[in-house]
Amino acid sequence: MASDPGCGTGPLFSLAGQVALVLGASRGIGRACAFALGRQGARVLVNGRDAGRAARTVRELGEAGIRAEAVVFDVDDLQGATAAMDAAEARVGPVDILFANAGVQHRAPLLEFDLADFQRVLFTNLTAQWALARHAARGMAARGHGRIVFTGSITAILGRENVTAYTAAKGALHALVRQWSAELAARGVTVNALAPGYIRTDLTQALHGDGEFDAWLRRRTPAGRWGTPEDLASAMVFLAARESGFVTGQILAVDGGLSATM
Numbered sequence: 001m002a003s004d005p006g007c008g009t010g011p012l013f014s015l016a017g018q019v020a021l022v023l024g025a026s027r028g029i030g031r032a033c034a035f036a037l038g039r040q041g042a043r044v045l046v047n048g049r050d051a052g053r054a055a056r057t058v059r060e061l062g063e064a065g066i067r068a069e070a071v072v073f074d075v076d077d078l079q080g081a082t083a084a085m086d087a088a089e090a091r092v093g094p095v096d097i098l099f100a101n102a103g104v105q106h107r108a109p110l111l112e113f114d115l116a117d118f119q120r121v122l123f124t125n126l127t128a129q130w131a132l133a134r135h136a137a138r139g140m141a142a143r144g145h146g147r148i149v150f151t152g153s154i155t156a157i158l159g160r161e162n163v164t165a166y167t168a169a170k171g172a173l174h175a176l177v178r179q180w181s182a183e184l185a186a187r188g189v190t191v192n193a194l195a196p197g198y199i200r201t202d203l204t205q206a207l208h209g210d211g212e213f214d215a216w217l218r219r220r221t222p223a224g225r226w227g228t229p230e231d232l233a234s235a236m237v238f239l240a241a242r243e244s245g246f247v248t249g250q251i252l253a254v255d256g257g258l259s260a261t262m
């Protein structure tokens, strides 16, 4: 008889005793994932630029019984950000789970897209995520365990007008997930990405009131609706769990079937 494979002998995906840093956790997808990680037992470090918004999220997490604290910094300030990450680790312990999720959008037609806007979006969405995740990865690799999850996008899988900088950044993140996994898997660090479809958050606010877009999206998405930040939560926990240690280099679309269909 085969021996018990061990799956399911305890609660799968417990994050008890782990520290999770969520970049861009004050609102939207990051906030929902902070709740999800916290509900599975992780202690959550809530990042954002706006101290008031981060503090409100920390308060709400606390009301839900989750241990959380704000780590306020602008990811574009790499020096300040790494110093704040180090200080947070000195207070609460090493970061086991990094959700590199902070991101911005700028919409304009390709032929009019300003180079400064292109560089700004690329810096926040790609360069800063790369630099801060690498900072966390050094400690994870030294300790032999870590989970890094980037937020990609289905705009890196399917072309869409007016989001050229955003697409460039997210496409590069998708490529990095595979490249980082090649370097970090043997060190106990997995690297994956969530690729959300259209999620109702402040980032997509410009589209919420656009009836034509709304109707197109509902028709085009097999699930027939916009995503919510909470739709990302279970996928986040799955990728963050110790039990998912053999899952690396993957882009997990969470999009109601949009990118799987014509």
Ligand SMILES: NC(=O)c1ccc[n+]([C@@H]2O[C@H](COP(=O)([O-])OP(=O)(O)OC[C@H]3O[C@@H](n4cnc5c(N)ncnc54)[C@H](OP(=O)(O)O)[C@@H]3O)[C@@H](O)[C@H]2O)c1
Pocket (backbone or CB within 6 Å): 023, 024, 025, 026, 027, 028, 029, 030, 047, 048, 049, 050, 051, 053, 073, 074, 075, 076, 101, 102, 103, 104, 124, 151, 152, 153, 154, 195, 196, 197, 198, 199, 200, 201, 202, 203, 204
């Ligand atoms: N919504 C969608 O449909 C969708 C689809 C695909 C991918 N995504 C990606 O999902 C991630 C989260 O987006 P969201 O929709 O949840 O957006 P959101 O509601 O606008 O939230 C963005 C978060 O990122 C933070 N942030 C932005 N720039 C930052 C900076 N320079 N330094 C530190 N924090 C910064 C914000 O902090 P403050 O509150 O302090 O500004 C906020 O917590 C982004 O990477 C986005 O590209 C979203």
